[in-house]
Amino acid sequence: MRYHTPDNFDEASALAAQASGTTRFLAGGTDVLVQLRSDIVTPDDLIDIKHIPGVREITNEDHGGWRIGVAVSGAEMTEHPRLELDWPGVVEAMDLIGSTQVQGRATLVGNLCNGSPAADAVPALAAAGAHVTVVGPNGSREIAVEDVPTGPGKTCLEKGEVISALHLPRRGHAAGDAYLRFIPRTEMDIAVVGAAINLRLDGDTITEARVALGAVAPTVRLVPKAGAALIGSTLDEAALDKLARAARAACNPIDDRRGTIKFRTKVAGVLAQRAAKIAYARAKGDRK
Amino acid sequence: MSMIHVNTKVNGDEAEFLCDPRETLLDVLRDQLNLTGSKEGCGTGDCGACSVTLDGRLVCSCLVLAVEAEGHEIGTVEGIAEGETLHPLQQKFIEYAALQCGICTPGILVAAKSLLEKNPDPTESEVRYWLAGNLCRCTGYDKIIRAVMDTAKDMREAS
Ligand SMILES: Cc1cc2nc3c(=O)[nH]c(=O)nc-3n(C[C@H](O)[C@H](O)[C@H](O)COP(=O)(O)OP(=O)(O)OC[C@H]3O[C@@H](n4cnc5c(N)ncnc54)[C@H](O)[C@@H]3O)c2cc1C
Ligand code: FES
Ligand code: FES
Numbered sequence: 535m536r537y538h539t540p541d542n543f544d545e546a547s548a549l550a551a552q553a554s555g556t557t558r559f560l561a562g563g564t565d566v567l568v569q570l571r572s573d574i575v576t577p578d579d580l581i582d583i584k585h586i587p588g589v590r591e592i593t594n595e596d597h598g599g600w601r602i603g604v605a606v607s608g609a610e611m612t613e614h615p616r617l618e619l620d621w622p623g624v625v626e627a628m629d630l631i632g633s634t635q636v637q638g639r640a641t642l643v644g645n646l647c648n649g650s651p652a653a654d655a656v657p658a659l660a661a662a663g664a665h666v667t668v669v670g671p672n673g674s675r676e677i678a679v680e681d682v683p684t685g686p687g688k689t690c691l692e693k694g695e696v697i698s699a700l701h702l703p704r705r706g707h708a709a710g711d712a713y714l715r716f717i718p719r720t721e722m723d724i725a726v727v728g729a730a731i732n733l734r735l736d737g738d739t740i741t742e743a744r745v746a747l748g749a750v751a752p753t754v755r756l757v758p759k760a761g762a763a764l765i766g767s768t769l770d771e772a773a774l775d776k777l778a779r780a781a782r783a784a785c786n787p788i789d790d791r792r793g794t795i796k797f798r799t800k801v802a803g804v805l806a807q808r809a810a811k812i813a814y815a816r817a818k819g820d821r822k
Numbered sequence: 823m824s825m826i827h828v829n830t831k832v833n834g835d836e837a838e839f840l841c842d843p844r845e846t847l848l849d850v851l852r853d854q855l856n857l858t859g860s861k862e863g864c865g866t867g868d869c870g871a872c873s874v875t876l877d878g879r880l881v882c883s884c885l886v887l888a889v890e891a892e893g894h895e896i897g898t899v900e901g902i903a904e905g906e907t908l909h910p911l912q913q914k915f916i917e918y919a920a921l922q923c924g925i926c927t928p929g930i931l932v933a934a935k936s937l938l939e940k941n942p943d944p945t946e947s948e949v950r951y952w953l954a955g956n957l958c959r960c961t962g963y964d965k966i967i968r969a970v971m972d973t974a975k976d977m978r979e980a981s
Binding site: 564567 | 826843844846865866867868870873876879880881882884885886887889890933936937951952953954955956
C-alpha cells in the first residue's frame with residue numbers, strides 16, 4: 535500500500551487517475567480502516583486528503599449557504615455555533631454515526647462515498663438539497679448528493695474524481711429539517727430505516743418539501759412523491775397519511791433478521807411522519 | 823514495502839518511529855513505543871479499548887494509521903497520572919472497584935478524562951452516551967458511571 539499526502543485536489547485527482555490498482559481516499563478512515571483491518575479492501579494507493587488546505591473548515595458562503603470541508607468531523611459539526619441553527623436535521627443525522635471516538639474522525643463525504651444504503655447522514659443531506667464539488671481529470675463538476683450513490687458500496691464518481699467540498703444551500707426563512715432512524719438498540723447500531731424531511735412554510739402551509747429515506751433500498755432515496763404529498767398542506771392528518779403511503783411505496787428493502795421487508799416498509803412511513811412533525815415545528819421556530 | 827519515518831508527540835514527549843503504511847497507531851504505540859496501556863479489543867472501532875486523543879480529540883487508535891500521526895499530538899493512558907500521583911479518575915476507579923479484568927479500563931479513563939475536560943458537570947445520561955463506544959464485559963457499567971460522576975463532583979469542588 536502506497537500512502538500519499540497531496541496538498542491540493544488536482545494532485546489528489548492526478549494520483550487517483552494514474553493509479554492502476556485499488557484506490558481509496560482517506561478522510562476520517564472509519565470505513566477505510568475497518569475494511570483494511572478486516573481484509574475486505576486493501577488499497578494499493580491510499581490518498582490522504584487531510585493535508586489539503588481548507589479541508590477542516592466550515593464556511594458560511596456569500597449567498598448564505600454552507601461549505602463543509604471534506605475532513606470536517608461529526609464532532610466539529612456538532613460543536614459549530616451556527617451550523618445547527620440552519621440545518622439541525624443534517625447535524626443530528628451526522629451525530630448519530632458511531633461513538634464519541636468515531637465522531638472525532640467520521641466525515642459527511644466519507645459517509646456518502648462509502649455508499650452504504652443505511653448511511654445516516656446521506657438522507658438528511660439529500661433532503662437538504664446538498665451538493666458536492668468534484669475535481670477530476672476533466673475539470674470539476676457539481677453533483678447533487680442523491681445522485682452520488684449508485685448501489686451498495688458504489689458511487690457515480692469516475693476514476694480520478696475526488697470530492698473537494700460539500701455545500702448546503704442557504705437556509706432562508708420559515709424552514710426546518712429533521713432526521714430520524716430506527717435501530718433495535720439506543721446507540722451504536724446501523725439504521726434499519728432512516729427518514730429525513732426538509733420543508734418550508736408560508737404561514738402554516740408547506741410550500742416546499744423534500745423527503746429522503748435510508749436503508750429501505752439499494753441506495754439512499756430521494757422520494758419526490760412523498761415531498762409532493764406535503765406541499766400545500768398544513769401537515770394535517772390527510773397529508774401525513776399521503777406522506778406515509780408515498781414513503782412506503784418507495785421502499786424496496788432487504789429482508790434480514792434486523793428487519794423484515796414488511797417491518798422496514800411500515801416503519802419508513804411512521805418515521806417519515808414523525809420527522810415531518812419535527813421539521814414542521816422547527817420551521818415554526820421550535821429549536822429543540 | 824517501504825517504511826515511512828514519522829515524527830510525532832506522545833504524552834508531551836517527542837517520539838519518532840518507522841512504520842509500514844498499513845500499521846495502525848495502536849500497533850505502533852504498543853509494539854514500537856512500548857505503550858501497552860492502549861488495548862486492542864476488536865480492531866474495528868467498536869469497543870473503545872484503544873481510545874487515545876489525537877490533538878486533544880478522542881479517537882480509536884485502531885482506526886488511525888500510524889503515518890497519520892505525523893506532526894500531531896497523541897495522548898494515551900500512560901500520560902494521565904502525574905509521575906506517581908494517580909489522576910483523580912484513576913483513584914476513583916480503584917475506590918469504586920470500577921474494573922475487573924481491566925481490558926476496557928485504559929480506554930475508559932482516556933475517554934472519561936476527555937469528557938470532563940469538555941464538560942466538568944455532566945449528567946448521568948451524558949456520561950453514558952459519551953462512553954457508549956467503550957464496551958465493558960465485566961462490570962455492568964454502573965460502577966464506572968458512578969466513579970466518573972463522583973470524580974467530576976470532586977474535581978468541581980476542588981477547582
Ligand atoms: C464503530 C463504528 C460505528 C459506525 N456507525 C455508523 C452509523 O451509525 N451510521 C453510519 O451511517 N455509519 C456508521 N459508521 C460508518 C462510518 O463511520 C461512516 O460511514 C463515516 O461517515 C465515514 O466517514 P470517514 O471520513 O471515516 O470515511 P473514510 O473511511 O475516510 O472513507 C470512506 C469512503 O469514502 C471515500 N472518500 C472519502 N473522502 C472522499 C472524497 N473527498 N472524495 C471521494 N471519495 C472519498 C473513501 O475512498 C472511502 O471509500 C460506523 C463506523 C464505525 C467504525
Ligand atoms: S480495538 Fe479499537 S475500538 Fe476496539
Ligand atoms: S473490566 Fe473487564 S472489560 Fe471492563
